Amino acid sequence: MTTQGPHPVSGTFPRSDEEIAARVKAMESILVEKDLIASDAIDYMSSVFENELGPHLGAKATARAWVDPEFKLFLLADATAACREIDIGGIQGEEMIVLENTEDVHNVVVCTLCSCYPWPVLGLPPNWYKYPAYRSRAVRDPRGVMAEFGFDPGDDVEVKVWDSSAELRYWVLPRRPEGTEGWSEEELAALVTRDSLLGLTDAITPE
Ligand SMILES: [Co+2]
Incomplete structure (x- = not known):
């Protein structure tokens, strides 16, 4: 963008x-x-x-939630504590909230004021996340923004936009792709991208 x-x-x-x-x-x-x-x-x-924080940690937490229903409930109830349990946490991640994508609801994350972002699970934000164009358009036209990322959640899906702040930092639990039954956590984590953790796309669907 x-x-x-x-x-x-x-x-x-x-x-x-x-x-x-x-x-x-x-x-x-x-x-x-x-x-x-x-x-x-x-x-x-x-x-x-560069090496320790980053979307691979959000991917790890997501894959764990996909295979472990109890961890998923914990993650949705208290993301900060659930992540701490698997050794993910730290500065700019003190109050994280995870939003679950479902068949009916697709969540998108933005910080309209500046660039608040859950560092422990995503690392530092990409430049476009900080730009006024993203910050305003994600609210006004989230479907248009998703289209620029090559993604269409479908007309019958409700799109909700969540505004992160210094106090609360949101991220998204994408839907587990079809065709991944029996996959290991490591294999599943490889399907989870940064953009899917922001709700701009889904996780990768295997061929
Ligand atoms: Co901010």
């Missing part, structure tokens, strides 16, 4: 990846130079966000 227009708060336009990388590098140099942060701390944080 692309976006037009300046950011409503900062007034600046989204920048190129190269420009963002240069600005981050400059800020990092200043923080290290002023002794505000050690460079190994920055390396550690980067490595956590």
Whole structure:
């Protein structure tokens, strides 16, 4: 997705990846130079966000819910506690709510105000999640946004849009794809994408 227009708060336009990388590098140099942060701390944080947090953890929790009805109930009742039970949790995931997609209801997640996102299960948000175009259109025209992701939930399915905040961060439990009876948790987890955990698509249906 692309976006037009300046950011409503900062007034600046989204920048190129190269420009963002240069600005981050400059800020990092200043923080290290002023002794505000050690460079190994920055390396550690980067490595956590690149290698440890991410949609593979949301996929793991989803696959567990698909094979374990008790865990699924726990996840829907108290996502933060259920995730903690399988060693998933941390900053920006203190209050998570999981929304179950069904035959009749398809849920979509957005943060209309900024970019609140459940880091422990999804990692950092993609750039488009932060852009005004997504934040407004996900509310006004969720079916149109899903169509851009190549997905159509079907006319007889109710679409609900959920607005995350700093206090509450939503994510979606996609429907278990047909044709996956008897699959292992690892095999099932491979069908769960980031976009499906945001409700923009379904999980992948195997051939
Ligand atoms: Co936000």
